[in-house]
Amino acid sequence: MLLKGQGLVKTMRFKDPKYVGDPINAVRIFNEKEVDELILLDIQATVDQKSPQKRHILEIASECFMPLCYGGGIRSLDDIRIILGLGVEKVAINTYAVENPSFVRNAAHEFGSQSIVVAIDAKEHSSGKYEVFTHSGRVPAKLDPVEHAKTMEEMGCGEIFLNSIDRDGTRQGYDIALISQVSHAVSVPVIACGGAGKLSDFGDAVELGGASAVAAGSMFVLHGKHRAVLITYPSLQELKEVLQ
Amino acid sequence: MIVVVDYGMGNLGSIMNMLKKVEAKALLSSDIAEIEKAEKLILPGVGSFDAGMKNLSTLGLTPILNKKVIEDKTPILGICLGMQLLTKRSEEGNLPGLGWIDAETVRFKFDDVQGMKNKIPHMGWNTVELVKASKLFNDMYPEPRFYFVHSYHVRCNREEDILAKTFYGYYFTSAIIRDNIAGVQFHPEKSHKFGMKLLGNFARFA
Numbered sequence: 001m002l003l004k005g006q007g008l009v010k011t012m013r014f015k016d017p018k019y020v021g022d023p024i025n026a027v028r029i030f031n032e033k034e035v036d037e038l039i040l041l042d043i044q045a046t047v048d049q050k051s052p053q054k055r056h057i058l059e060i061a062s063e064c065f066m067p068l069c070y071g072g073g074i075r076s077l078d079d080i081r082i083i084l085g086l087g088v089e090k091v092a093i094n095t096y097a098v099e100n101p102s103f104v105r106n107a108a109h110e111f112g113s114q115s116i117v118v119a120i121d122a123k124e125h126s127s128g129k130y131e132v133f134t135h136s137g138r139v140p141a142k143l144d145p146v147e148h149a150k151t152m153e154e155m156g157c158g159e160i161f162l163n164s165i166d167r168d169g170t171r172q173g174y175d176i177a178l179i180s181q182v183s184h185a186v187s188v189p190v191i192a193c194g195g196a197g198k199l200s201d202f203g204d205a206v207e208l209g210g211a212s213a214v215a216a217g218s219m220f221v222l223h224g225k226h227r228a229v230l231i232t233y234p235s236l237q238e239l240k241e242v243l244q
Numbered sequence: 245m246i247v248v249v250d251y252g253m254g255n256l257g258s259i260m261n262m263l264k265k266v267e268a269k270a271l272l273s274s275d276i277a278e279i280e281k282a283e284k285l286i287l288p289g290v291g292s293f294d295a296g297m298k299n300l301s302t303l304g305l306t307p308i309l310n311k312k313v314i315e316d317k318t319p320i321l322g323i324c325l326g327m328q329l330l331t332k333r334s335e336e337g338n339l340p341g342l343g344w345i346d347a348e349t350v351r352f353k354f355d356d357v358q359g360m361k362n363k364i365p366h367m368g369w370n371t372v373e374l375v376k377a378s379k380l381f382n383d384m385y386p387e388p389r390f391y392f393v394h395s396y397h398v399r400c401n402r403e404e405d406i407l408a409k410t411f412y413g414y415y416f417t418s419a420i421i422r423d424n425i426a427g428v429q430f431h432p433e434k435s436h437k438f439g440m441k442l443l444g445n446f447a448r449f450a
Contacts, residue, residue: 034436036369062257065265065436067391087255089393089434114367114393 001026002217003042003072006056010218010227012169014121014137017043020221020229023060031065033233038064039092039161039191039215041119042072043136046095051075054082061087071119071161075103077110084115092161094119095134098141101151108156117191118157120145122178123165130178137165145178146185153186160190161215167195169218174201179209191215199234203242214243246270246447247282249309251299253325254290258433259443266440268447276308284446285309285318289325293349293396294337296329306342313344319424321380321446327420327427328398336396344425347400347417357413365395366412372430374408378421379449380428380442381408388438390430392418397429 001023002009008026009017020026023040030038040060045052052073061068070083071092080091097104097118108116121137122130122145132143141148149160162182164175174195183190189212192205196216205211223230248259250272263270270286271278279285287309289296300306312318322330331341334349341349352364371389374381381388397416400406407426408419418429426446432439 031436058255058257061255062261064258065262065434065439067393067434085255087257112365114363114365 001038001040003040003053003056004044008221009043010169010222011043014165014168018222018227021231023056024063026221026231027060027063029231030233031063033231034236035066035233037067037069039069039071041092042070045073046134047136047138052079052083054086057083057088058086069117069161071117077107080107080111080115084111090115090117090158092117092119093157094121095139097152097155097157098132098134098143098148101155104152104155104157108158113156113158116157117159117161118149118152119161119163120148120152120182121163121165124175124178130181133165146181149182149186149190153188157188159188159213160186162190162192162194162211164194169222170195171197171218171222173197174205174209174211174214176204176209179205179211183210183212189213193217199238199242202239206243245282246284246286247279248272248286248288249279249305250274251289251296251303251305253296253299254288256288259286259288259323262433262440262443263447266444266447268443270447274303274305276304279305279308279312282312282318285312285320286446287320287322287326287329289323289329290393291325292336293325293328293334293341294339296325297337297339297341300329300342309342313342313425317424319446320426322425322427323433324394324429324431327429328396330420330425330427331398334396345398345400345405345420345422345427346402347398347405347420349396350399351396352413352416354413365393366397367393369435370410370412370418370430372408372410372418375406376404378407378426380419380421380426380445382441382445382449384441385438390418390428390432390435390438392430394429398427 067089069090132141192211193215328349410418
C-alpha cells in the first residue's frame with residue numbers, strides 16, 4: 001500500500017499517483033481477505049523531507065489484524081523505536097540505507113534484524129544493467145542492486161524488499177532477471193515486488209526468480225485496462241496452488 | 245467486562261480493536277480498582293521478561309493479579325510475553341515469573357537440530373496443533389495458523405498443561421491451559437480470522 005499524504009495511491013512506473021482510497025478502509029478489507037502481511041510505504045515522506053506520520057500510522061496499525069511493515073522517511077533510531085511501538089512489526093528503510101549504510105547495522109543491532117527490512121527500488125538501463133534509485137525513484141544512486149543488497153545483508157538487515165520501477169503498476173509480470181540476480185546473491189529473504197498481474201506471476205517469482213516471498217499492489221487494487229479501483233485478494237487455495 | 249492489563253509493554257491497539265470486532269466488552273487498564281472488577285483478564289506483552297515483571301511490580305499489579313487469578317479463579321489469557329510471564333522463570337531474565345503454571349521459559353536452541361537454517365526469533369505465520377480439546381479453540385477453522393514473533397518459548401513440567409504445539413526446528417508448546425489460566429505464544433490480534441475466533445471464544449466461553 002502506497003501512502004501519499006492521507007490517501008492511498010497507485011503509481012505507474014513510480015509516476016502518476018492515482019488515488020485509490022482511504023488506508024483505514026483498505027486495511028479493513030484486507031483483514032477480511034486474510035492477507036498474510038501488509039507493507040505500507042509513505043512515498044512522499046523522504047521527497048518532502050518529512051518524518052513519518054506517527055498518528056496516522058498508529059491508526060492504521062490499530063486496524064491491522066495481520067503483521068504490518070512501515071516504510072517512508074525513516075532516518076533515525078528514534079523513528080524506528082516510535083514506529084515499532086505503534087504496533088508495527090517491521091520497518092523498511094530505503095533512501096537512508098543508501099546514504100548511510102551503517103544506520104542499517106545500528107538499527108538491526110538495536111531492534112533485531114527481524115524488524116529491519118531494506119527496500120531497494122531498481123530501474124533497468126538500455127544497456128541491460130540495473131541501477132538503484134532513491135527518493136521514490138527520482139534520484140539515481142549510482143549503485144548496482146546486487147552490490148547494495150550484499151552490503152545490506154552484511155549490515156544485518158532481515159529482509160530485502162526488491163521493487164522494479166519499470167514494472168511497477170504495469171501488471172505485466174515481475175522482472176524475473178532482477179529478482180534472480182539479487183536472490184542468488186544474498187541469503188536473506190527477498191520479497192519480490194513490481195509488476196504482478198496474475199497468480200502464476202507469484203509462482204514465477206519464487207521458482208524462476210528465487211524470491212522467498214511475493215508482494216503485489218496494483219494487482220490487488222486495480223482492475224482492467226482502465227484501472228478501476230476494486231480490492232481483491234486470492235483465496236488460500238489459489239495461493240497454495242501457485243506457491244506450493 | 246474483560247480487562248486488558250496495561251503494564252506498558254507493547255502497543256495494544258490491535259488487541260482492543262479485535263476485541264471490539266468480536267463484540268467483546270473490553271477495557272484497557274492499569275487501575276487496580278478496574279482490574280478487581282474484571283470478569284476476565286488478558287495479559288498481553290511484547291518485550292523482555294524482566295521488563296514485564298518489573299513493570300507489573302512497579303505498577304503494584306502483582307497482588308491484585310494473584311488475588312484475581314489464584315483466589316477468585318478469574319479466567320486469564322496471557323499473550324506472547326504475557327504467556328511467558330505465567331511461568332516460574334525465564335532464561336531471558338533474572339526475575340521470577342508469576343509462577344501460576346509449573347513451567348519455565350527457555351530460549352530456542354537449534355544445536356541438536358540437523359540442517360537447521362531457521363533463525364531466531366521465530367517470526368512469521370505457523371501452524372498450531374492442538375493436543376487436547378479446549379473451548380478456546382471451539383469451532384476453529386481447519387489447520388489453524390497464527391502469527392508468531394518470539395525468541396523464547398515455554399516448557400511445561402506438567403504435560404496436562406499443554407494445549408497446543410507448533411513446529412519450528414522442533415515442536416514447542418504454543419499454547420497452555422490449566423483451569424482458569426491460559427496462554428498463547430502467538431499473537432491472535434495479528435492473526436485475522438484465527439485470532440478473532442480465539443478471542444471471541446475467550447470472551448464467550450472462558
